[in-house]
Every structure is written in structure tokens, then in C-alpha cells.
Amino acid sequence: MSYAVIYDGNCNLCVSFVRLLSKFDRGRLFGYVPMQDEENLQQLNVTPADCEMGMILIDLTEPTHRWQGSDAAEEIVRLLPLGKAFVGAYRAMSPLKNLGDSVYIQVRDTRYELFGKRDRTYYTAYPFGCAVKKTDRNEP
Numbered sequence: 001m002s003y004a005v006i007y008d009g010n011c012n013l014c015v016s017f018v019r020l021l022s023k024f025d026r027g028r029l030f031g032y033v034p035m036q037d038e039e040n041l042q043q044l045n046v047t048p049a050d051c052e053m054g055m056i057l058i059d060l061t062e063p064t065h066r067w068q069g070s071d072a073a074e075e076i077v078r079l080l081p082l083g084k085a086f087v088g089a090y091r092a093m094s095p096l097k098n099l100g101d102s103v104y105i106q107v108r109d110t111r112y113e114l115f116g117k118r119d120r121t122y123y124t125a126y127p128f129g130c131a132v133k134k135t136d137r138n139e140p
Contacts, residue, residue: 009034027126070104
């Protein structure tokens with residue numbers, strides 16, 4: 001895996017996105033860290049305040065390369081097969097990009113009200129690092 005995706009493991013929308021992504025990627029490109037996993041967040045030099053700003057994508061080969069919020073979601077899609085053309089066109093249309101950024105912020109700030117909150121943190125079968133015990137994982 002080359003990237004770490006930091007997501008809200010208590011958010012139903014975030015978990016659905018990670019489940020879909022991990023179904024297609026199967027840990028080849030992405031490893032996943034819920035925002036509630038303080039141990040792995042420390043390893044990645046990510047603070048709880050960073051997590052408040054939304055999903056984070058970290059390039060593990062160059063950890064200073066980070067994307068957050070809607071930029072992280074776009075970069076994830078760009079890295080997928082056929083994603084480069086789609087995201088390039090989307091980013092080139094600045095009104096659409098601006099709308100997407102605004103919608104992301106609104107959803108981020110109301111995600112529990114809109115999509116619900118899980119009663120326990122979701123861990124994927126493709127975690128970043130080895131801190132997640134098999135008994136703590138939720139299989140996709």
C-alpha cells in the first residue's frame with residue numbers, strides 16, 4: 001500500500017465510502033485508519049484537530065504530501081483506474097469544483113445528522129500498520 005486514508009470510523013457515510021473503496025482496491029494502494037485510532041494517527045503525525053477538517057489522504061512514500069477534505073476525496077478517485085481523466089475534467093470546471101468543496105464542508109459538518117453515527121468504530125480488513133487486532137476488525 002502506498003497511501004493511508006484517514007476516515008471517521010463512526011460515520012455511516014465515511015464507512016460506506018471506505019467499504020466501497022476497499023472492495024475494489026483490496027489493500028493494494030490504500031490502507032485505512034479511523035480517526036479514532038490515536039496510536040496510528042500519532043505514527044502518521046496527525047492530530048485530532050487535523051481530523052476535524054475531514055478525511056485525510058497521506059502519501060506514505062512522501063508523508064509531507066497530504067490531501068484533506070474534498071481534495072483528499074478527489075485525489076483518491078484520481079488514483080483509481082480511469083480516475084485521472086474524470087478528476088482532471090472536474091477540477092478544470094472551477095464552478096463545479098467550488099460547489100463540490102462547499103458541499104463537502106456541509107456534509108462533513110452535519111454527517112452524523114444526515115447519515116447517522118455508528119455505536120462502534122469501523123476497522124477495515126486493510127488497516128494501515130499492524131495495530132488492529134483481527135478480533136477488532138469488521139470484515140467488509
